Amino acid sequence: MSASIQISPSILSADMANLARDLTRISNADLIHVDVMDGHFVPNLSYGTAIVKACKSATDIPLDVHLMVSNPDDTVDWYIDAGADLVTVHYEASTHLHRTVSHIKSRGCKAGVVLNPATPVDVLEDILDELDMVLLMSVNPGFGGQKFIPRTLDKLRRLRAMCVEHGVDPLIEIDGGVGAGNAGELGAAGATVLVAGSAVFGAEDPAQAVEDIRQAGTRGRASKEA
Template sequence: MAVQISPSILSADFARLAEAAAAVPNADWLHVDVMDNHFVPNLTLGLPVVESLLRATSTPLDCHLMIEDPDRWAPAYAEAGAGSVTIHAEASKAPVRTLRQIRAAGARSGFALNPATPVEPYEDLLGEIDMLLLMTVEPGFGGQKFLDVVLPKIRRARALIDKHGGQVWLQVDGGVSDQTIERCAEAGADVFVAGNAVYGAEDPARAVDALRARAEKA
């Protein structure tokens, strides 16, 4: 799988999201963290902002729903035009139905696991998803330190994906930087969410190129 970089606008200036999107024309995706202050202890943005951002950029949106009722809301993000919509295993009560609705609406279906959630119980769902997201911090806030404890889980997830044909992208989210991205890539990840490492840099586009180079080197 080719390396893909998905800068997280959670680390951008919310008053200048269109400019933040334009600052990384070399990104594969724009990662949009939707938080509801229930599933995670933070409140960010929702569908109206996503719809506005879709009109402001041609970069596909990678919408990560950290919300209490993703089964209700996820299809709407796909219908609005998001390129990828990810729901959490810990929040979804009907994941197969919701993942299929996301695909039916034209988006890639993503399935996310928190650091302490094992990947093995969800092996049978690999055929329903286009991307598996492993959180490498506890979800809710940007700028957290990368959790090395997740690295063995990345390796196990890569082995399961390869066992089933290797068509599922493996994304990591949280604390991804020039100090950690190579370890993630070596473990088997191929899609990398980076917030502060991109939008905290003087030149976000150059930061994207540097991250990509490090991951490809691994």
């Protein structure tokens, strides 16, 4: 039987005034996605280490911290110290990517690389073997609630093929415009972790939304492996 797709709800769509409550409502999630935006690398400003610390104190679910910042080399330790369990940095923002990934792992944290929609997966050829996760943006980063970019599916298939060729199996995460309606396609194309923000926190029952997306993605993955 196929392994379940993991779900990482993005707190960008949570109620910041009631963050602990909202985290409790998604206690069945596999990861908590924390979108850090600096207003420079992306045209939006979200939150910093205080929110990571708050999440760490409010839930035992591992924190999946996505750094949308222009200076990840200078700031990554802030988020590891605050309680991140997995940190992803953007290829487009990292001058010394191998060094950054190695440093994250040396701190006892899992490390991943994020690719923007226009960045090809080929750029990971020489670092793929070192990664715990690859995150493909399926929208242009900066704001929640955007429409999924369909070409992401082809990109996802290319990444999965590259992983097979390298003999590695990092988590492959998709972020942007994800919900139960397209989770099956994403699972079939090779995704193993799905980030969902408004599709979870905008639902009447966030925990059920998590389960619906997980089941749809898992069915898609199983159909591909059958």
